[in-house]
Amino acid sequence: AEKVIQVWSTASRQEGEELTLDCSYETSQVLYHLFWYKHLLSGEMVFLIRQTSSSTAKERSGRYSVVFQKSLKSISLIISALQPDDSGKYFCALWERGNSGTYQRFGTGTKLQVVP
């Protein structure tokens, strides 16, 4: 069974709007990290933002922020004031401290198109 689930495979928004991308995950570990990455049209994969399971802080980085609902095992990425350059594929990833704690597991990604 997949550990990281991104239900929406595609999304489309107008420039200037706000978007929420959802991700759910499965883990039995106490300590884990959640990441959001963006796969650019150029092929590059870049890190956006990270949430640690033990943190209650609302993580934010520029126009990116997250909503972390630990009890629901859900993390959403919010992108405000969308721009055409935000188009790309967004991946959620989970790292768990445990037996296989040397790598991150990824979801299938959500492809976003921002229309001018």
Next chain:
Amino acid sequence: DPKIIQKPKYLVAVTGSEKILICEQYLGHNAMYWYRQSAKKPLEFMFSYSYQKLMDNQTASSRFQPQSSKKNHLDLQITALKPDDSATYFCASSLPGHSGNTLYFGEGSRLIVV
């Protein structure tokens, strides 16, 4: 300048042949990884290395062999290629992998097996 260099960027190979995907990172990281992305599948973890030693292997087939000749190199040799091996292969690196550090990716090597 790219900090993680993957070569080649695109590759077409014949079924049954052997290819090597090259990865070099200039971030000073000690952990390196290979991931594979096939159509409509999650980015799939293959191998992780730390200080040139294999840490995790989630690849069922022995046709995939990572090779680390230098601390900042992690190449991927694929033998007896099959059409199902067609995918984009991403190399990544990080600070020590057992701490859940952020991954930095190369631009990928897109392999098509015909």
